[in-house]
Amino acid sequence: MTTSLHHRAIENLGTRIVSGNLPAGHVMLAEQLEVELKVSRSVIREAVRVLQSLGLVETTKRVGIRVLPPSRWNPFDPQVIRWRLASDARGAQLRSLAELRAAVEPAAAELAAQNAPAPLRLELVDVAYAMRDAGHNGEVPRFLELDIQFHSLLLSGSGNEMFANLMGQVAETLTGRTVHGLMPDHPHEAALQWHVDVAEAISRGDSAAAREASDRIMRRTMSQMSDTWTEQPRVFIPVRR
Amino acid sequence: MTTSLHHRAIENLGTRIVSGNLPAGHVMLAEQLEVELKVSRSVIREAVRVLQSLGLVETTKRVGIRVLPPSRWNPFDPQVIRWRLASDARGAQLRSLAELRAAVEPAAAELAAQNAPAPLRLELVDVAYAMRDAGHNGEVPRFLELDIQFHSLLLSGSGNEMFANLMGQVAETLTGRTVHGLMPDHPHEAALQWHVDVAEAISRGDSAAAREASDRIMRRTMSQMSDTWTEQPRVFIPVRR
């Protein structure tokens, strides 16, 4: 009752498709889904429309509802990301997000140093120092919270709405990293200082220093996580012409 | 006739919302939309469901269909990007995409040098040299085509499906740049060589050189376009806690 029926239908089909349970090329009939999910046609139709806009299925007359291959999915949609994180491809999704983050955050730091509003800069500095303290004291949950806030502020301060939109996904990777025990109780001392460096550089408008310090953080986290990813298969999306 | 009714309804409402014609907070009634667009209720409902999944509207009982502020839109959705490119915010959208591209492409080049399949590397080299020739001969349309192909191959070769998915948007920015007369008839000589450098570096698996050459290309294009963007207002998305 808490969520609407069509929403539940979307979740059901979305998770099954992304998990590979419903493979690409598999065709379903609207009528069959009605009885399977025990909902009416209108609910099915609304759910299919949303899945269609996400690139997960296509509908063809006289054929039915066909599941599309992963290369057609919208990899930036929050729902698709969530479903992938809940599937066997969780590792590959985390790597993709981490690579994206590693590319974007230094650029965001550079832009934030140029454009961020003054209050945001001040808050960023406060959070960086609070992070350092929490890290020294081994307060893991508080450190995670501040870490998410720091990187959210950084992305938001870039003034690029696409960068800012990655906040949610970044939070996923950070929490995922701590939940999976990939974070030590006491974060690396240099990394803590680099966060402070980023905040201070942004605060004084030094875009080059901000980018460089952020880049250092990203390179460290990437090298830290790369060990666990080597076995993840990479997917090459063909070029559409 | 070629497009379905619900698709036309999505286009109609999507363009009007993104253009600001239907401002944030504006509420509509499904019944009212039926008569306005002269379609049945089911068409309206399916369209609203899709717009809801894009974060453009929310539905509340007893209130209606409320338009959400831009901070809630999904800035990575291809439809949203297309609507923004067709609106007054075209400049801001192009800048966001260019900033994203500038951040991602060097990282993609680095990854491609490590992971790209052999045939893709060869094709990339061919395209780079073809680009250089087309640039020297002032064949503008052919150059644009090859330019798009080059950067598509690069992103695709990274093996990161999120990077690869930016192909379409990158094509938009490149065509938009030439259409708007921002491209000279004879591209910068050094830039042409940098493209070759990227391809060669990827071909021989030199990830550092690939990143550096790609970074040079990006820095040049950004500085080239920055003049036209200075007047575009930046939007700061608040941090959600």
Added chain:
DNA sequence: GAGTTTTGATGTCTGCACACATCGGTGTCA
């Protein structure tokens, strides 16, 4: 001001007509 009732919009279900892609049969021609 707190609790209750009313109200009005979305949410869900159902039956029907239509459009149209696919498939198989029919007819024509070589």
Added chain:
DNA sequence: TGACACCGATGTGTGCAGACATCAAAACTC
């Protein structure tokens, strides 16, 4: 006789109309 083009039957999504259920905002009562 065989190959091919045509064409109608069939099945499925698409669109429509109307009914009832649900639930939260708003009005009302105490």
